[in-house]
Amino acid sequence: MNKSVLVVDDSIMVRHQVRAALDPAGFDVIEAVDGADGLAKLAANSDICLILCDVNMPVMDGIEMITVVQNERRSAAAVVMLTTEGSPELIRQARQCGAKGWIVKPFNPAMLVGVVRKLAA
């Protein structure tokens, strides 16, 4: 059975890019358009083993989302932030919320597959 990866990003292009990279590598990709949608998809798919999460999104941003995930113990999935941000303060916040990695866009598809394979337990 394929492992499921949740990608949370308000950009359709980025979600497509992640799917195009992970599909051929044998991962099922579930898409969410913002943090609130991400929490809903997480609740509906208990088998998600990794979350790729943008930071700047409408409705609920990525840091808010992973804070909820951690505080309310909604998932044991590993979290990797996938963003244009590189601010040490945001990186510190994500780390405190249990994120396991930080990727700065644009990403290399092979690198993304490597990261997902490493962290998707």
Place this chain on the structure above:
Amino acid sequence: MKAVLTSPRRPSEPRWSRLRDSLSEVARDCGPKLLEAYSIRAIPTCAPDNPAELVAVLRFRGPHFRGSVGIAASPALLRRSLKNVGIPEAELALVQDCLAELSNQLLGRMKNLWRDLGVGVEVQAAATVLHRGLTASMAGTPDAVFAVAHLDCSGETVTLWVDGILDPQFVAEPRECVGPFQVEGSVLFF
């Protein structure tokens, strides 16, 4: 980023419909009326018959520096680039999203450069429009900066520009580079 306008969110709601209508009214009627007040007669017309370009503009704002970054490219060029990243068929909405994301990533690079100068900015949502006949230039003020670049991409032009207004009291203080993880495309494991 936080949504400023959280309600109404569903396009089917009557208030949303009225808001959408008001935007059309602003675009169609308010422009000519405004220009009339300045003795300029303006008649709504068709867009010039130039090749269509998509334009994405992203505003940024910080305590010392505010402005916008823009990027313009043809839908055909953007569709080619989407094809290169594994998306063979792209509707206009996806092409627009592609350009908005490119402007977001462009500003991301700028933010990383500016952070080392002690300049922090917040980003707002990108606005994307289909445009014909674009010339980017700016009549600046003494505190405004403007840069534009026209890039030849296999016969098609991509135009990038950035404008900003800097607080004249602000003194830039270079900071030490905090690590290689700021480089685009890199990964940092915790």
